[in-house]
Amino acid sequence: MNRYPIENRILVAIDCIIFGFDGEEIKLLVIKRNFEPEKGNWSLMGGFLHHNEDLEDGAERILYDLTGLKNIYVEQIFTAGRIERDPVERTISVVFFALIGIRDQDKEAVNAHNAHWLSLERKPPLIFDHDDMVAKAIEHLRYKAALHPIGFELLPERFTIPKLQKLYEAIYNVQLDRRNFSRKILSTGLLMDTGEKDDQSSTKKATLYRLDQEKYKNKFSSFWHFMPHPGIE
Template sequence: MLVAVDCIIFGFDGTDIKLLLVQRGLKPEKGKWSLMGGFLQAGESLEQAANRILKQLTGLEGVYMEQMRAFGEPERDPVERTLSIAYFALIDIHQYEKQLSNEYHPEWFHVKKMPDLIFDHKKMVDIAKRQLRYKAALHPILFELLPSRFTIPQLQILYEGIYDTTFDNRNFSRKVLSTELLIKQKKKIRPTQKKAPSTINSTKGNTKPISRPFLTLSRIRINFYSDPANTTFPAHHQYRGDAEQRLPAP
């Protein structure tokens, strides 16, 4: 039996939630769209394999990534019995666009408009989306999809994309600000349209734990809970990598 690692990479470009795919270079299904995947090598941990595959196929490194679950249906790979360990990653598309390699022709697709995928990769993506919603309800991991400075409207667009719903603007802003997660910046963004300037916010340097409800909007209750180990939440860019050990199982 072979052991493979597959990476589900979600990105946000400020408007849409997207999925990074590559065209498979091996038979069977050569040329069809696929998640980033490869086989576990001797002497290599699963994390090392996930980071190697991500770097090799996309050029990306240093991104937020955590293990999701195993997929082991006997017939999932028509060539040989293969157990796949799936990881999901979160990135700000604009931050990493220059790092993206073109060797394997990676391409971003809107999560609602992705092409047919090989094997059971669509099932992996569907489960990853549910897992992401669950994780986002417990901890502010969605900040990994944003630049270090962003506006509340940008944050609202992100949450509406993840939960596939619409939030009331004023209610969303009030709820977000009440968490004290954000640091208000003096600089403002002046849009080209005739709208009021938007305040830029940042999570950098904010390590205060969250212990009260975050959002209760449009039938979806989203809560940020304090850490089970009674430790604080690291700031943006420091939070990366330790979420899995501190989150309860779904």
């Protein structure tokens, strides 16, 4: 037996949602679609799954082809399958997401590929059901960040506590108390003082920290109860 006696094989797509953080707000990586339908409109990085590749490999291939980004850890979040979600033909799409710190070398690669970082707050509508995918991805990010120290993935190797706070404020769209945030984060023991100061910032230089990789790995799988109290709707 080489095939199931069934006729309804379906086109399987992959779409990638990449979040970045520039120190002020969360950005979404998108691309201008270069084939019909919806040619020229904003789209997530997408493509079709090949017969001989795993889902994650497909996501990484598509990401590299469309943006030049390599070695990105992608994580599957859900599969979109509404019958009419693609007007051309029935297509289900497995959606992946990734968090990256926006670095200069990445910026060049990305721009060379006609991709762009858009502000999550002020982004234009995307094609098909991609806005819905992004909404689900934000929800997923909020879930994960509430339970795991995942926020660091969005920051450069060295970062300040105020930047980290801005990140969490952007994720949950809340205002946090500077003093209490600092205390809570430091009490996790995940941060190591580099001894250096941030020379980017305008007034008093903030201390640059980096992740204690050892503790980070150990603590990652356990809950860490970091979430703003009022709830995230």
